[in-house]
Amino acid sequence: MEKTLRRVLVGNYSDLPERLGKTVVIDDLEVAVFKLSSGKVKAIENKCPHKGGVLADGMVSGEHVFCPMHDWKISVVDGEVQAPDEGCVQTFKTEVTDDQVYLLIKE
Amino acid sequence: MPKQKLILIGNGMAGIRAIEEILKLKPNDFDITVFGSEPYPNYNRIQLSKVLQGDTDVSDITLNEWQWYEDNNIRLYPGETVMKIDKQKQIVYTDKDREEAYDQLIIATGSNPFMLPLPGADKEGVTAFRDIKDCEKMIDYSKKHKRAAVIGGGLLGLEAARGLLNLGMDVDVIHLSDFLMERQLDRAAGELLQKELEAQGMNFLLEKQTAEITGKKHVTGLKFNDGGKIAADLVVMAVGIKPNIALAKENGIEVNRGIVVNDFMETDVPNIYAVGECAEHRQMVYGLVAPLYEQGQALAKRICGVDAEQGYQGSVLSTQLKVSGVDVFSTGKINEDKSSKAIKVFDEWRGTYKKLIVDEGKLAGAVLFGDTKDGNRLLSFIKKGANVEEYLDAGQSEESGVDLVAGMPDDEIICGCNGVSKGTIVDAIKNDSLTTVEQVKGCTNASRSCGTCKSLVSDLLEYTLGDDYADNQEESICGCTTLTKDEVIAEIKDKGLTHTREVMNVLGWKTEEGCSKCKPALNYYMGMLNPIEYEDEKESRFVNERMHANIQKDGTYSVVPRMYGGVTNSKDLRKIADVADKYEVGMIKLTGGQRIDLLGIQKQDLPSIWADLDMPSGSAYAKGLRTVKTCVGANFCRFGTQDSVGMGIDLEKKFEGLNTPHKIKMSVSACPRNCAEGGVKDVGVIGLDGVWEIHVAGNGGTHLRKADLLCKVKTSEELMEIVGAYLQYYRETANYLERTSAWVERVGIDHVKEVVVDDKKKRDELNERMDLALSAVQEPWGEAIKNETLLKELYEKVNVPTASK
Ligand code: SRM
Ligand SMILES: Cc1cc2nc3c(=O)[nH]c(=O)nc-3n(C[C@H](O)[C@H](O)[C@H](O)COP(=O)(O)OP(=O)(O)OC[C@H]3O[C@@H](n4cnc5c(N)ncnc54)[C@H](O)[C@@H]3O)c2cc1C
Ligand code: SF4
Ligand code: FES
Numbered sequence: 001m002e003k004t005l006r007r008v009l010v011g012n013y014s015d016l017p018e019r020l021g022k023t024v025v026i027d028d029l030e031v032a033v034f035k036l037s038s039g040k041v042k043a044i045e046n047k048c049p050h051k052g053g054v055l056a057d058g059m060v061s062g063e064h065v066f067c068p069m070h071d072w073k074i075s076v077v078d079g080e081v082q083a084p085d086e087g088c089v090q091t092f093k094t095e096v097t098d099d100q101v102y103l104l105i106k107e
Numbered sequence: 108m109p110k111q112k113l114i115l116i117g118n119g120m121a122g123i124r125a126i127e128e129i130l131k132l133k134p135n136d137f138d139i140t141v142f143g144s145e146p147y148p149n150y151n152r153i154q155l156s157k158v159l160q161g162d163t164d165v166s167d168i169t170l171n172e173w174q175w176y177e178d179n180n181i182r183l184y185p186g187e188t189v190m191k192i193d194k195q196k197q198i199v200y201t202d203k204d205r206e207e208a209y210d211q212l213i214i215a216t217g218s219n220p221f222m223l224p225l226p227g228a229d230k231e232g233v234t235a236f237r238d239i240k241d242c243e244k245m246i247d248y249s250k251k252h253k254r255a256a257v258i259g260g261g262l263l264g265l266e267a268a269r270g271l272l273n274l275g276m277d278v279d280v281i282h283l284s285d286f287l288m289e290r291q292l293d294r295a296a297g298e299l300l301q302k303e304l305e306a307q308g309m310n311f312l313l314e315k316q317t318a319e320i321t322g323k324k325h326v327t328g329l330k331f332n333d334g335g336k337i338a339a340d341l342v343v344m345a346v347g348i349k350p351n352i353a354l355a356k357e358n359g360i361e362v363n364r365g366i367v368v369n370d371f372m373e374t375d376v377p378n379i380y381a382v383g384e385c386a387e388h389r390q391m392v393y394g395l396v397a398p399l400y401e402q403g404q405a406l407a408k409r410i411c412g413v414d415a416e417q418g419y420q421g422s423v424l425s426t427q428l429k430v431s432g433v434d435v436f437s438t439g440k441i442n443e444d445k446s447s448k449a450i451k452v453f454d455e456w457r458g459t460y461k462k463l464i465v466d467e468g469k470l471a472g473a474v475l476f477g478d479t480k481d482g483n484r485l486l487s488f489i490k491k492g493a494n495v496e497e498y499l500d501a502g503q504s505e506e507s508g509v510d511l512v513a514g515m516p517d518d519e520i521i522c523g524c525n526g527v528s529k530g531t532i533v534d535a536i537k538n539d540s541l542t543t544v545e546q547v548k549g550c551t552n553a554s555r556s557c558g559t560c561k562s563l564v565s566d567l568l569e570y571t572l573g574d575d576y577a578d579n580q581e582e583s584i585c586g587c588t589t590l591t592k593d594e595v596i597a598e599i600k601d602k603g604l605t606h607t608r609e610v611m612n613v614l615g616w617k618t619e620e621g622c623s624k625c626k627p628a629l630n631y632y633m634g635m636l637n638p639i640e641y642e643d644e645k646e647s648r649f650v651n652e653r654m655h656a657n658i659q660k661d662g663t664y665s666v667v668p669r670m671y672g673g674v675t676n677s678k679d680l681r682k683i684a685d686v687a688d689k690y691e692v693g694m695i696k697l698t699g700g701q702r703i704d705l706l707g708i709q710k711q712d713l714p715s716i717w718a719d720l721d722m723p724s725g726s727a728y729a730k731g732l733r734t735v736k737t738c739v740g741a742n743f744c745r746f747g748t749q750d751s752v753g754m755g756i757d758l759e760k761k762f763e764g765l766n767t768p769h770k771i772k773m774s775v776s777a778c779p780r781n782c783a784e785g786g787v788k789d790v791g792v793i794g795l796d797g798v799w800e801i802h803v804a805g806n807g808g809t810h811l812r813k814a815d816l817l818c819k820v821k822t823s824e825e826l827m828e829i830v831g832a833y834l835q836y837y838r839e840t841a842n843y844l845e846r847t848s849a850w851v852e853r854v855g856i857d858h859v860k861e862v863v864v865d866d867k868k869k870r871d872e873l874n875e876r877m878d879l880a881l882s883a884v885q886e887p888w889g890e891a892i893k894n895e896t897l898l899k900e901l902y903e904k905v906n907v908p909t910a911s912k
Binding site (some may be wrong): 010017022024058061062068 | 300549552618654801900909
């Protein structure tokens, strides 16, 4: 069956801090939303594949976030963990319209 | 061509390594099946010692994740043991009644720990130290029991003993010989080792033979042949290993001590190979990983039918003990005999010992204690069969290390723990333009585990990069730049740079926005250089310093309010108690720094807790002043000579909130009994009658260091002046994340004395700059709760209401 996408309002684009993460809680799911210095908004699962570190509190550099727990480097674009560590986190599509930031979550 | 069916028995380090080598040569030629008795993917057995010692976690030592097997189309049967091999029909049978046919079969069943057949050896609480299960059992026991006995004072036994000590147990080590590690060390080194380990808290019973393990169902102790006995709740047997050859033997494959193989790792049965600890090659059975990488290569070449004229030629081994604070190394022959001569250097003052064995003019072995830097070099000289003059002439000079790595073949293993070869490292240096050991570690994993191959990696960098590397000797800040800290600081001053991204842009950083190493470092240097105008970048701070709280493993935080000098009052205690109730904190704990920690707090509750507490932040997260511990002092204690509490509070109030390269801990005691532990503090003040002694650069953490006496002063004004200048000099010249202990080791205590104590003018200038920096300090919790934007940006979570269907 085709999965439907749910559009979730995260907040105002202008309120999102640049190069910092925001934790978004949707039922059991936690998503880390980042506004990069390029202005793009990216969203990944808020759970490091290493030991579940909260990525929203990590340090953001370009298109990567460094996990605050043990410093794994993870792409906020495709969710890939960078070498020499391995793994991947789920990514979510985002949409910005009229200063509103939305997350698209599969249901 | 249909794929050949390849079966591996034993999902351990040797077997999987051989498979990796095969996949490198012929990724598509084999249909691979792996059986392993242990229910895990292949893990790094060596690291079990580190797991037990608490330096790493079981989940961190996996070498090949489940995904790796999938990605390579390998069928893995974890937790399944091969029981029988039909060598005629070429079929294996397992304990789960599976039959699987093979074209090629690799046996890599490793070793079994040797369990002494003592009366009582079957009681609960007796364990070996071989696999994850044993490791977990010991950790489990340490939570409920206190006394451990380790039988065997060899490598494994001592690593187990150190782990059990770290787990909080009292440890007796029972050893048959009259000195430790007698198979790897000579008496002199063995005795030095014993002294060092005794200082770490191990207790040794030498020349003792265990006769019986006592207890009913569960062990309660040991009895010895000489009638003596000790109590124990846990007994670890670490007396040796024996190759696991039962399967081969029962199925008619030739065995001796191990499964007998030729230079191509072939057994006497066609299409059956053996590799690793279960294999015996030229009468040698190895118990370390270095040989199994070489064996794996030889085996892979043979199975894949490529360039295998030479095969495996045997290995020269070296050993190293993985116990922190102890450096021992040995290789080759360790004891002199009639035909050999020894060169010995024993430096009792530094506690180092070095012995080289020379056989007919050639280096044949070495034992090092205390300083093992030369180990790798010695090992290669011995492997080459070099004349001893060659080694002595080469001396300690830089070139010799480079010559040495230049002479190594590409497939020589540099990092034994992770099996990284010279070729892999050199390729990575060239292809990814690497310039530092850190970068090589990041890209290839070499030196990531035990770190003993660091000097070789550095030699390889020099060998590959030539003069470019020599220029880089001073480590750059991180992989994003080739500039050193001093160069960057000079440029920041010179060009008047004002924020981190500007530094990166102007100075040609290789990455657009830096990494988790350079961002916080630059942020610190800029704040130090320009305390008034520089605007601290919260996004360049590590999580704890950004949030002003300590993050916990589950993403909650902890809160430690200030308690100046460790002194509190009923009002503050009541506030803490009220907050603890109101926010249902997970735990209230006294810290090692004389204050109270509230743990398990939700991120979004932090600001309101700070508001309720209305106390300053204890900065338990900061690269800055943490605590000033004090003793009771002259006002109460019968031995006290000075007001240590008052002095401690003054120091804490003066320097709180300051940013420093790494954290700073201080203490003030009021007599030489030193109850506030000034010997292990960044600044440890000891009050004597009419005098304050200022000790500096002590460290009680990872790299234990006893403080040096900086000077003695008479008045509290002088004390503040010296401490202020000392800290400012540290702020200005240390590398980011360098504790005072490492900094003083680097620049020398005499140099620090010259600047801070002997030179009044410099001292005054330093204090001026310190006062400027202190004038810019703001109390972070008070700041945060007033700042709406900050509250919103950092502490709020977005809660999305449940979707209405
Ligand atoms: C809370 C406390 C343990 C306790 O309950 O007693 C503690 C907790 C942590 N220490 Fe500590 N240290 C605590 C006293 C110590 C002490 C003892 C002391 O200060 O008297 C030491 C050894 C003394 C020393 O530093 O010289 C100590 C040596 C370390 C080290 C090793 C530092 C080093 O240079 O070797 C680290 C790692 C680091 O800072 O990089 C560390 C790091 C940590 C961190 C922050 C680890 C982290 O980054 O998450 C811990 C936070 C735990 C958590 O989940 O909240 N902790 N830590 C102590 C807080 C004292 C305080 O009131 O501020
Ligand atoms: C605590 C500890 C510390 C060590 N430290 C070092 C060190 O610092 N340096 C060093 O060089 N070496 C060290 N070693 C030794 C090193 O770990 C071994 O040499 C290496 O693991 C041997 O690899 P192997 O593949 O031959 O055997 P193993 O890694 O033991 O793998 C064999 C595997 O085969 C499985 N197996 C056995 N029989 C069957 C069967 N019939 N069917 C299916 N599966 C089977 C076993 O369960 C096991 O998982 C250490 C060992 C220990 C225990
Ligand atoms: S509190 Fe300190 S000693 Fe304890 S686990 Fe954390 S870092 Fe290690
Ligand atoms: S949890 Fe993310 S690096 Fe360990």
